[in-house]
Amino acid sequence: MAKAPVLTPRTDDFPRWYQDLVAKAELADNGPVRGTMVIRPYGYGLWERMQAEMDARIKATGTQNAYFPVLIPQSSLAREADHVEGFAPELAVVTHGGGKPLEEPAVVRPTSEMIVNEYFAKWVQSYRDLPLLINQWANVVRWELRPRLFLRTTEFLWQEGHTAHATYEEARAFAARIHRDVYEDFMVNVLAMDVLPGRKTAKERFAGAVNTLTLEGMMGDGKALQMATSHELGQNFAKAFDTRYLSPEGRQELVWQTSWGSTTRMIGALVMMHGDDDGLRVPPRLAQTQVVVIAVKGDEQVLAKVRETGDRLAAAGLRVHVDDRTDTPFGRRAVDWELKGVPARVEVGPRDLAAGTAMLARRIPGGKEPVALDTLPARLPALLEEDQALLLAQSRERRASRTADVATADEAVEAVTAGGWARLPWAALGPEGEARLAEHAVTVRCLVAGDGSVPDAEDAPGNVAVVARAY
């Protein structure tokens, strides 16, 4: 007898499946103000683990955290022309404070370049103050017309890095280092996600940047999601804010800058990259709960064994949750842990006690087998590493099998419509090619060099355009 599906199957309706999963795994709810989001404890637990892993990598680059105000004077925003043009349509504006109209309205930050640079201009005096490497974990607001939980929300949480350097080469190398050692390393090695590093075209670049590096991920439906970006800002903001330093030779020089960000959108990517028709599958290195030890029934001896097993697994260095809520039926709890994608479930029932066994359910490869409880603390860490590797392999396999090398825009549209990405020579695409793609909602996600590296320049010979439909 087939059981009724808990979620809309992906092949029936991928967006509906996503929405079902986010709700039923208790990741997030819609907020009362349009486009805002309530991140529920299980979803926020994923974000906390992302923050911890990313923050360690960010600090390893010598960057320090700080905090800049959420309210920015509207006039500040106008200081860099491209930047204000890019963000003006998305702003939330505070016009009243403390019961009175404000003399000057303030915007809720959509990003913090404009306020950070005002202070960089004060803090940087001499070459001794460089590099200045700052990051902040914060909320930002960008008014969103077609909101979707995690993927596009009016308010989201993120980290934004802002740095100033003495030379062009140093700034450029730092943007690349963040892109590689923070973002790519985290996504591949913790999120178990295949991501494609590339260069944005001038058209898709961050407002105010001279170069934007991106990591693009292929979701379960073959669409692309921009996972994080790292920008070279050149001297655009330095000129707007007159941020200069006294060089060792006694000259006043403009600084060179970078900014870079990653957001709660990564939680949406996790769902769409690793989720299946039974729910989420959380990579073990990310999971706040790697193993849940479940009491099948509320028998005293079972509860004692479940707690003992939990303690032993925790002592083996695993992140463990003990589920002893036996006033809720076992079946319902098992489905809930499947939905939430906890990598391993150890299910202990009354019949297991004498034999010293339990059922081990592995969420990532699927399947259930009886195991001797004594062997679990030694065996489980290795199984979880296998699961971690499997998720990454599946994600790599998806992109490899669903990316087509093509020669023309028409062929690219065809490949993308079949549910994947296409690669074609950037030089051959041209404005007409891009226009043709756009008719089918296909865009250039990024450029990669012929050897797979990130190109030094948009017009470098041999550049390949990777095109797709995107979130």
Added chain:
Amino acid sequence: MAKAPVLTPRTDDFPRWYQDLVAKAELADNGPVRGTMVIRPYGYGLWERMQAEMDARIKATGTQNAYFPVLIPQSSLAREADHVEGFAPELAVVTHGGGKPLEEPAVVRPTSEMIVNEYFAKWVQSYRDLPLLINQWANVVRWELRPRLFLRTTEFLWQEGHTAHATYEEARAFAARIHRDVYEDFMVNVLAMDVLPGRKTAKERFAGAVNTLTLEGMMGDGKALQMATSHELGQNFAKAFDTRYLSPEGRQELVWQTSWGSTTRMIGALVMMHGDDDGLRVPPRLAQTQVVVIAVKGDEQVLAKVRETGDRLAAAGLRVHVDDRTDTPFGRRAVDWELKGVPARVEVGPRDLAAGTAMLARRIPGGKEPVALDTLPARLPALLEEDQALLLAQSRERRASRTADVATADEAVEAVTAGGWARLPWAALGPEGEARLAEHAVTVRCLVAGDGSVPDAEDAPGNVAVVARAY
């Protein structure tokens, strides 16, 4: 020859000293929108350590973190009458979003009871869903007319806990548990701060609460600072949002609630509690940098020794920073680390190399002595624990010596004006007594029972009012 003071001495002008210290120790700057604040890396590092220590204590109570939107529909705020009356004068109002006037204005959260409870009403169905224990780390905005960095800012960072329970007794016990096991434990054992636990009078209570527990600290100038509060909300919000659960007996019952918060104001308290005329003194258990190892000069051998010493101290479990910025004069760096209040400085110069010694400067007791570098990894952890204990003892001694037991409001005013706190029988104070205090800007900070515990009721016999001027 007396050196020129780096800061305005406390006895000359305490507020000016505070302002100097916050600027020169690079804790924070004023933001461009009035009352907002930029928290600089050194100040934010203190906050990160506070967060880590508090978050572990909060999670140990079974509370989970989540995130609710920063924008709240203006109409939501009106659902609990006392609450809206308390917060209406301080609101920042967003009237435009995405380039258009909003149909309904939104407020930037001044606190999150109104939005959290909308979701609690949805999430709580059965007694099985209780207790519901949620915390969030977030920014809030309350329009501030007389801003002061950290102490009163238009935007501040905080944690706010929100819980729902099945019974009055359970909610009450939980508010008391947070007050004691999270706030008091953290402040005494990490911040090394003497704090007085007490009960707010009805007049000083949180808008919407039935009881507010507080921790009051005595600052260096004898004024009081409210350090954190934990509220019993009774069923006020449960009624406003109709938050009910199905009891095991099958009845629909209203939940009982708590909320509780602590803020970046604790950084201001740290300055005013432990700071001296040379700068901040950071308790070792809090300090992000417990020891700074300083190269006096840029000699290769000195630099090598400084790095080696740093590695050895880090291996001993200490949080270490190596200062090898020898292009800045040693004297200036030493003053800077004094200002920043790093508990221990290990200064290595060329003459120390042969002898295997260094100068050890201890910021908290003061003074400098030569030490054998070999003995440091074993000795320093114990010295830092001594320093931690000394700070707490000094803070206790301050309150003990500057609190007077008095009988009348006039005597209380006299004691407070001399630079401290006064204690007098609450029953004897009465409305006229409170009015008399108010003429001198003296208020009742909290009530304590005769035996020093937190009173069960405002009118419990033997209650003592602790009165002071307050930040």
